[in-house]
Amino acid sequence: MNIQELAAHLQLSVSTVSKAINGKSDVNAKTRQRVLDAAAQFGFSADAAARRLRTQTSDLIAFVLSAPQAHFAHPFFLNMLMGIDEKLEHSRYQLVVSSARSAEHEMQVLKRLVEVQKVDGVLFGRTLRQDPRIAYLLERKVPFVAFGRSETPGEFAYLDIDHTVVGREGCARCVTLGHRRIGLVNAPKSLMFSHHQRLGYEGALRAASIPFDETLYIEADMTEEGGLAAARQMLEANDPPTAIISGHDLVAVGIYRAITERGLVPGRDIAVIGGDDHPFGTLLSPALTTFSAETLKAGKRMSEMLLAQLDGTPVNELQEVWSPDFIPRSSDGSPRLSTEKRGRAAARR
Amino acid sequence: MNIQELAAHLQLSVSTVSKAINGKSDVNAKTRQRVLDAAAQFGFSADAAARRLRTQTSDLIAFVLSAPQAHFAHPFFLNMLMGIDEKLEHSRYQLVVSSARSAEHEMQVLKRLVEVQKVDGVLFGRTLRQDPRIAYLLERKVPFVAFGRSETPGEFAYLDIDHTVVGREGCARCVTLGHRRIGLVNAPKSLMFSHHQRLGYEGALRAASIPFDETLYIEADMTEEGGLAAARQMLEANDPPTAIISGHDLVAVGIYRAITERGLVPGRDIAVIGGDDHPFGTLLSPALTTFSAETLKAGKRMSEMLLAQLDGTPVNELQEVWSPDFIPRSSDGSPRLSTEKRGRAAARR
DNA sequence: CGCAAGCCCGAAAACGTTTTTGCATCGGCA
DNA sequence: TGCCGATGCAAAAACGTTTTCGGGCTTGCG
Numbered sequence: 001m002n003i004q005e006l007a008a009h010l011q012l013s014v015s016t017v018s019k020a021i022n023g024k025s026d027v028n029a030k031t032r033q034r035v036l037d038a039a040a041q042f043g044f045s046a047d048a049a050a051r052r053l054r055t056q057t058s059d060l061i062a063f064v065l066s067a068p069q070a071h072f073a074h075p076f077f078l079n080m081l082m083g084i085d086e087k088l089e090h091s092r093y094q095l096v097v098s099s100a101r102s103a104e105h106e107m108q109v110l111k112r113l114v115e116v117q118k119v120d121g122v123l124f125g126r127t128l129r130q131d132p133r134i135a136y137l138l139e140r141k142v143p144f145v146a147f148g149r150s151e152t153p154g155e156f157a158y159l160d161i162d163h164t165v166v167g168r169e170g171c172a173r174c175v176t177l178g179h180r181r182i183g184l185v186n187a188p189k190s191l192m193f194s195h196h197q198r199l200g201y202e203g204a205l206r207a208a209s210i211p212f213d214e215t216l217y218i219e220a221d222m223t224e225e226g227g228l229a230a231a232r233q234m235l236e237a238n239d240p241p242t243a244i245i246s247g248h249d250l251v252a253v254g255i256y257r258a259i260t261e262r263g264l265v266p267g268r269d270i271a272v273i274g275g276d277d278h279p280f281g282t283l284l285s286p287a288l289t290t291f292s293a294e295t296l297k298a299g300k301r302m303s304e305m306l307l308a309q310l311d312g313t314p315v316n317e318l319q320e321v322w323s324p325d326f327i328p329r330s331s332d333g334s335p336r337l338s339t340e341k342r343g344r345a346a347a348r349r
Numbered sequence: 350m351n352i353q354e355l356a357a358h359l360q361l362s363v364s365t366v367s368k369a370i371n372g373k374s375d376v377n378a379k380t381r382q383r384v385l386d387a388a389a390q391f392g393f394s395a396d397a398a399a400r401r402l403r404t405q406t407s408d409l410i411a412f413v414l415s416a417p418q419a420h421f422a423h424p425f426f427l428n429m430l431m432g433i434d435e436k437l438e439h440s441r442y443q444l445v446v447s448s449a450r451s452a453e454h455e456m457q458v459l460k461r462l463v464e465v466q467k468v469d470g471v472l473f474g475r476t477l478r479q480d481p482r483i484a485y486l487l488e489r490k491v492p493f494v495a496f497g498r499s500e501t502p503g504e505f506a507y508l509d510i511d512h513t514v515v516g517r518e519g520c521a522r523c524v525t526l527g528h529r530r531i532g533l534v535n536a537p538k539s540l541m542f543s544h545h546q547r548l549g550y551e552g553a554l555r556a557a558s559i560p561f562d563e564t565l566y567i568e569a570d571m572t573e574e575g576g577l578a579a580a581r582q583m584l585e586a587n588d589p590p591t592a593i594i595s596g597h598d599l600v601a602v603g604i605y606r607a608i609t610e611r612g613l614v615p616g617r618d619i620a621v622i623g624g625d626d627h628p629f630g631t632l633l634s635p636a637l638t639t640f641s642a643e644t645l646k647a648g649k650r651m652s653e654m655l656l657a658q659l660d661g662t663p664v665n666e667l668q669e670v671w672s673p674d675f676i677p678r679s680s681d682g683s684p685r686l687s688t689e690k691r692g693r694a695a696a697r698r
Numbered sequence: 699c700g701c702a703a704g705c706c707c708g709a710a711a712a713c714g715t716t717t718t719t720g721c722a723t724c725g726g727c728a
Numbered sequence: 729t730g731c732c733g734a735t736g737c738a739a740a741a742a743c744g745t746t747t748t749c750g751g752g753c754t755t756g757c758g
Contacts, residue, residue: 013709014744015707015746015748018745022746024746045464047745048465049407049467050402051745052745053712054744055713055746065431065434077427078430082416089447094447095446096445097434097445098438099430099434099435115394280629280632283605351715353714362738363714364740365736375735377735380737396714399713402714402744402745404716
């Protein structure tokens with residue numbers, strides 16, 4: 001069903017029909033209604049390709065998944081995706097998604113999206129301290145909303161979950177419980193939130209007059225394996241930590257394993273704190289103490305912000321930082337064993 | 350950069366440039382190379398909207414997430430999505446995704462996708478025994494690949510993971526271990542795989558000469574809550590099961606909880622078998638015995654099948670059924686306690 | 699009664715491709 | 729030498745919209 005056929009059937013011109021449908025002013029209320037009724041009756045809706053060509057807008061919004069961060073075991077991205085789509089549904093935009101295997105690949109994917117698909121807006125996952133995606137989109141003047149802040153020069157819209165909070169409060173919590181040897185298994189330093197997390201951690205240490213110890217700070221992939229390797233390294237050191245913070249639940253799972261394989265028990269012998277609240281955290285034993293990450297809500301909000309931006313809201317009004325909530329469960333605990341005992345326990349293996 | 354500007358720069362006509370780029374025959378190899386070089390140099394690629402309009406093909410492939418089944422806690426759909434996108438990346442197609450909140454909503458979403466976006470092909474998640482999506486797509490002659498078979502009349506492409514296997518082998522396993530009271534917490538019967546699972550289960554019971562007991566068969570949502578409620582009901586009955594099969598790991602988690610809250614321990618007092626292998630299954634205690642579900646691979650294969658179909662392969666050559674692998678861990682075990690003892694344990698609560 | 703001003707509507711151009719058709723040119727063959 | 733077929737390129741139409749522009753009709757006012 002064309003707009004032409006529809007017009008012919010209504011004994012009207014195409015232009016009138018078009019204007020009636022698109023809510024233009026110069027069409028009689030009565031004829032407009034007639035058009036609308038007929039359109040509904042025949043199930044007509046304008047061909048997307050044609051209107052895109054004519055209006056020079058794609059009505060497409062891209063969401064790109066950075067696979068290096070998109071761990072299938074974590075509902076992070078799917079949550080965000082569902083949130084995004086929910087808000088987009090009632091708009092005229094359609095969501096397209098692409099996944100990228102690496103940072104370079106992600107730039108390729110992104111360029112294709114804006115240069116050939118000509119998407120009207122872009123959403124993407126965790127930001128880098130220096131983020132080529134941001135630089136590129138800024139330069140091409142493509143509206144976007146980033147998940148996370150960045151040190152990349154320029155003003156842009158973002159929604160961030162403040163990881164200084166998890167570094168600081170996680171560490172402070174451990175201090176309160178009596179820990180002095182507090183490790184941090186952080187994400188790679190190129191990630192913005194990782195930097196924030198470190199800043200928070202260092203601040204809390206300073207507040208407790210505990211010197212920063214580089215054997216207690218390791219950067220690792222945000223995976224179970226990354227956490228495992230990092231925690232092994234920490235635990236094998238001379239003066240191992242009595243508490244380990246990670247800022248990410250999958251990493252925390254790896255830490256659990258490293259602790260367990262030394263014959264120790266997480267949460268009793270060594271405190272563990274995660275982050276980005278994974279639904280399965282309650283099922284671990286002990287249940288994992290963590291910080292919230294409302295990614296579904298974040299996805300919704302990011303959509304809204306992008307829509308607002310496309311409607312003309314200036315980007316400096318579209319910058320939000322959410323503070324994650326501490327979710328105390330059982331894996332944080334006071335230091336129990338002396339180093340000597342821990343040594344023996346390890347020796348038993 | 351237009352094709353017109355490119356043509357002007359090359360001192361060629363638009364048509365020649367177009368044909369050079371699209372690999373048509375009537376263009377000299379030398380000029381073609383010249384065009385290709387220039388296109389690469391200027392980073393030209395044909396505007397998607399224009400070519401869509403002209404060719405009457407959208408180069409869009411839709412993946413629709415059925416939210417009623419898309420549990421964020423399970424990496425099922427994200428895995429599938431990543432698999433799909435990986436194969437689509439090297440094709441000319443772009444992936445669009447929409448999520449649906451309910452079955453009716455899903456039909457709306459689907460219609461919009463095919464009627465206004467005019468997608469060239471569709472992929473979607475778990476099938477129903479009578480599936481309106483299939484009927485609709487068949488009628489509109491839109492190429493698609495379903496995840497799962499269906500009793501809906503008509504021939505179509507599908508990739509299925511055979512759940513008769515999990516019903517049958519899960520049940521047979523329990524029989525081997527000495528169980529006679531074997532429960533099944535099944536998915537809603539409208540789902541095709543649920544039906545298969547029941548058939549497999551019933552077959553294994555028959556083979557062991559155990560009569561079907563309707564108090565041991567409950568249908569529930571594929572969520573932790575669904576599993577919890579169903580397992581509670583089973584365990585409160587007069588002659589409760591000594592083993593419960595679910596076919597889905599999230600449901601199994603709910604079953605764990607129901608068992609635990611009666612003061613029993615899963616895997617020792619009551620055997621549990623899951624399905625759709627969730628990565629966190631190994632972290633439960635006891636580690637969850639389950640069946641594999643290679644959804645990443647399934648996503649890739651579904652893409653390939655759809656691409657093949659768009660290239661003309663007849664649908665009856667695009668029908669695959671994969672057999673899931675049994676993944677034995679610790680949650681299946683022989684019946685330990687007598688009913689009497691279990692009764693007492695329950696009474697202690 | 700005449701004229702200006704709105705109000706509706708239609709004609710036509712434009713968006714950037716692809717594809718059909720047609721037209722040269724050139725080489726080969728009789 | 730003359731003709732024919734093949735080859736390489738160009739012109740132009742078409743895809744289905746939106747939007748600008750212009751014009752006819754009604755209406756109100758002088």
